[in-house]
Amino acid sequence: MRLIATSSIADDAGLFGFDAVYLAPKTAKDPVGFERLMEKIITNEGIDLIVPARDDDVAFLGAWRDRNPDRSHMAAVGPGHIARMACDKWLSHEYAVAHGLPFARSLHEANPSSIRAFIDEVGFPVLAKPRDGFSSKGIFLLDSMKQIERWLAVGNYVIEEYLGPADDVQKFREGLEHDGVPLFYMFHGRPRFSAELIIGPSGDLVGEFCSDNEPQWRSRYVEHCKDEDGAALMRQCAQVFIRDGWRGPFNIQAQRDRKGVLRIHEFNGRLTAPTAERYFMGHDGFAKLVEAFTGFELPPSPWNTHPAPRANSQLCSRAADPRQVERLLSEGHWKAGV
Numbered sequence: 001m002r003l004i005a006t007s008s009i010a011d012d013a014g015l016f017g018f019d020a021v022y023l024a025p026k027t028a029k030d031p032v033g034f035e036r037l038m039e040k041i042i043t044n045e046g047i048d049l050i051v052p053a054r055d056d057d058v059a060f061l062g063a064w065r066d067r068n069p070d071r072s073h074m075a076a077v078g079p080g081h082i083a084r085m086a087c088d089k090w091l092s093h094e095y096a097v098a099h100g101l102p103f104a105r106s107l108h109e110a111n112p113s114s115i116r117a118f119i120d121e122v123g124f125p126v127l128a129k130p131r132d133g134f135s136s137k138g139i140f141l142l143d144s145m146k147q148i149e150r151w152l153a154v155g156n157y158v159i160e161e162y163l164g165p166a167d168d169v170q171k172f173r174e175g176l177e178h179d180g181v182p183l184f185y186m187f188h189g190r191p192r193f194s195a196e197l198i199i200g201p202s203g204d205l206v207g208e209f210c211s212d213n214e215p216q217w218r219s220r221y222v223e224h225c226k227d228e229d230g231a232a233l234m235r236q237c238a239q240v241f242i243r244d245g246w247r248g249p250f251n252i253q254a255q256r257d258r259k260g261v262l263r264i265h266e267f268n269g270r271l272t273a274p275t276a277e278r279y280f281m282g283h284d285g286f287a288k289l290v291e292a293f294t295g296f297e298l299p300p301s302p303w304n305t306h307p308a309p310r311a312n313s314q315l316c317s318r319a320a321d322p323r324q325v326e327r328l329l330s331e332g333h334w335k336a337g338v
Contacts (some may be wrong), residue, residue, distance in 0.1 A: 102264040
């Protein structure tokens with residue numbers, strides 16, 4: 001088995017752990033150039049499976065799969081309309097509502113009457129999220145009509161009910177007045193429910209795992225989810241996405257609202273960061289994905305028989321060898337051992 005990566009960032013230290021790397025244009029900014037390179041890699045390297053690693057990859061591969069139905073088995077994604085939906089917070093809300101999935105209540109209309117009706121239903125605070133955002137970037141916690149109007153006027157934002165404790169903003173403001181402004185801060189809220197589905201090319205559910213993920217500043221702690229509501233939500237989502245033609249990995253993130261209802265707040269049509277923690281907990285999603293699409297069986301992990309009940313991720317130090325970076329920049333590709 002050989003792993004080949006594409007990236008627009010030549011000095012990313014993680015790249016040189018692969019068997020080969022190709023320097024690529026940014027997927028979303030130059031899809032034509034990226035597709036040209038991808039076709040070259042498929043031909044030169046004899047690719048069996050293409051796995052998206054970022055949201056831009058998911059959207060691109062979904063559209064590529066639609067245009068190339070005879071090669072759909074090569075891409076671990078589903079149809080383009082679901083790929084686009086998973087990369088857009090408002091489309092995710094609309095899709096979930098249409099399919100009877102409990103999603104965080106959301107607003108996209110900017111008129112005052114719609115805003116007032118939304119706040120009467122969910123209350124303050126609420127979240128302003130970029131429709132195409134990721135990794136919690138660009139998200140704001142709002143507690144006034146004026147703030148909501150300001151972010152809806154931006155055009156690329158959706159307002160979403162806040163699924164954390166209702167008094168977060170008030171406590172934070174009291175802390176500012178009493179203690180001053182912290183240099184670093186974030187709202188942790190409750191642990192976040194996360195479910196990973198691995199759907200094979202024939203529509204079989206070949207892997208599933210649900211966990212509670214708790215961010216702790218620069219760390220993340222992951223435990224098995226023992227909540228029956230979480231398992232039921234995972235199964236409900238699996239039925240919807242299998243029926244609608246999704247193939248490959250799919251991630252669902254959810255939290256309980258103020259009335260205790262478990263509500264989805266994000267979809268991801270790819271393997272996500274906690275894939276590594278799940279591996280130590282006995283769920284090797286990548287191995288299941290590879291076997292389902294290619295028939296190639298990776299050696300069993302020792303964590304399959306002795307899974308950890310809890311795993312965590314932390315920052316680690318690494319760097320890229322400047323000689324490898326220089327070669328990647330000058331030749332456009334790099335291969336291990338050559």
